[in-house]
Structure formats: C-alpha cells, structure tokens
Amino acid sequence: MKFLIFLGTTRDSTPPKPARLGLRVAKACIDALDYPLESVFKPYFSYASSKAPTALSALAEKIESADGFVMISPEYNHSMSPALSNLLNHFGSSLFSYKPSAIVTYSAGQWGGMRAAIGMRTFLSELGCLSVSAMIHIPKAQEVLTEDGAIATHEDQRAWFNYFGRTFYQLDWWAQATKNQRDKIDPHNRMSDFKKDPSQRNAP
Known part of the structure; x- marks a missing residue:
C-alpha cells in the first residue's frame, strides 16, 4: 500500500511556541510549504498538462498513484488549516476518489484539534476520499x-502506539479493499469525472 501524507500548516513563526508543531506529528510528509501556490487561485486541472507548474504536476502524480491519504491539520478557528484546504482545492476529486483517508489533528491546547477534524470529514468526503x-x-x-x-x-x-494503530489499521484495511475493487472495476470508466465544464456534473 502506498499512502500520501499531507501536513497542513505553513506557519513558521512564534508565538505560539514551538513554531511548526506539526513537524512533530509528521516528520516525513508532503508539506504545504513545498508547494508555493500562485496568489490567484488556479486549480491544477485548469492548466494545459504541459504548462502546469512542475510542483503541482509532481504532486498530482503522487495523489493519483496513492492508495490512501493521511491528512494532518492543526485547528484554526475551530476549522482545518486554510493552507491544507487551499492546497487540496487545487486538485479535482477524480485524483482522490475511491481511496480512503485518515484524519490526524493536533493542538498546543487540550482539545487536540478535534473540532477541526469534524469539518474535515465533510471536506474529504467531497474529494471522494472518505x-x-x-x-x-x-x-x-x-x-x-x-x-x-x-x-x-x-x-x-x-x-x-495502540491509539495510532487503530486508525492506521482501519486505513490499511480500507486501502487494501478499495485497491482490490479498483483493480477489478475502474470506477472512472463507470462514471465520468468532472474536469472543466459544469455540464460534466451529474445535475441536469
């Protein structure tokens, strides 16, 4: 199984201390700081394939080849990191869909980011990576x-270890199951993906 890990923070200043606390949660990760994005939002799928920024193209390939995702986020105003949502919004759900995800949140306070995690469920379901x-x-x-x-x-x-293990066991189980099913039936051949034109959506 191949899992792609996103660390959803770009904050590199104090206060609060320590800066970039998320690095303690995931030392080896796909970090939003590695993908500087244009100030004007332009999703990856709106570029001609040969003209997309190299970093976005490389990340799109990693997303497409992954069997599942670990989404790591701090909590900002009871919500997920805007850096993480901005990065993920650059890609269409067709790259993420039919693969599972695991939510990992953290905080310097007592709640551990759990309020952000609730909103992340809805966000990730819209990407198709439940x-x-x-x-x-x-x-x-x-x-x-x-x-x-x-x-x-x-x-x-x-x-x-047991606490982490429960989540990652579920992720691995679902990743194995969805990969086996995708190998039998390519879901993208059964239902067309929304790419650029609103007419590609299911609504009439």
Missing part, C-alpha cells in the same frame, strides 16, 4: 512528542 471512522487527536502535542516525533514519555509509548 475518512475512516477512527481519528487521531493529539492535545498538547509539544509535550506529547519530541522534536523528532517520538513519544516524550516512555510510560505513554504503548498507549499512544
């Missing part, structure tokens, strides 16, 4: 995780 039922929320992430992403307290390692 989230698995188990989610991961990490409150006070700066205390729970060290800078290299390890669990800070040895006594807590097993509990956190």
Whole structure:
C-alpha cells in the first residue's frame, strides 16, 4: 500500500511556541510549504498538462498513484488549516476518489484539534476520499512528542502506539479493499469525472 501524507500548516513563526508543531506529528510528509501556490487561485486541472507548474504536476502524480491519504491539520478557528484546504482545492476529486483517508489533528491546547477534524470529514468526503471512522487527536502535542516525533514519555509509548494503530489499521484495511475493487472495476470508466465544464456534473 502506498499512502500520501499531507501536513497542513505553513506557519513558521512564534508565538505560539514551538513554531511548526506539526513537524512533530509528521516528520516525513508532503508539506504545504513545498508547494508555493500562485496568489490567484488556479486549480491544477485548469492548466494545459504541459504548462502546469512542475510542483503541482509532481504532486498530482503522487495523489493519483496513492492508495490512501493521511491528512494532518492543526485547528484554526475551530476549522482545518486554510493552507491544507487551499492546497487540496487545487486538485479535482477524480485524483482522490475511491481511496480512503485518515484524519490526524493536533493542538498546543487540550482539545487536540478535534473540532477541526469534524469539518474535515465533510471536506474529504467531497474529494471522494472518505475518512475512516477512527481519528487521531493529539492535545498538547509539544509535550506529547519530541522534536523528532517520538513519544516524550516512555510510560505513554504503548498507549499512544495502540491509539495510532487503530486508525492506521482501519486505513490499511480500507486501502487494501478499495485497491482490490479498483483493480477489478475502474470506477472512472463507470462514471465520468468532472474536469472543466459544469455540464460534466451529474445535475441536469
């Protein structure tokens, strides 16, 4: 199984401290900072294939080849990171659809970003990568995780491992199941994808 991990924060300043707390949640990730986007919104699928920015083309290929996604976000105003939603909105749902996703949120406070996670379910369902039922929320992430992403307290390692494991087991199970089904029947051949023209939507 091939999983693509998105870290949805570009904040690199203090306060709050520490900056880029999300790096403790995911050290190896597809980071929104790696994909500087034009100030005027222009989705990937609106470019001619040969003229799309190299970074967007490379990410589109990774999204298409992935079997599932891990979406990592802080909480801004009880919602998901605008950096993450902006990045994901550059791609059509046809690249994400028929694959599962897992939601991971974190915060420096006590709620672990769970209010953002609720809204992420709706957002991800519209991309077609339905989230698995188990989610991961990490409150006070700066205390729970060290800078290299390890669990800070040895006594807590097993509990956190089990907590993470439940979500990632579900993600792996669904990714295996959807890949097997996509190998049997290509869903994009059964229903046309919306690309550029509104007439391609299902509504009459």
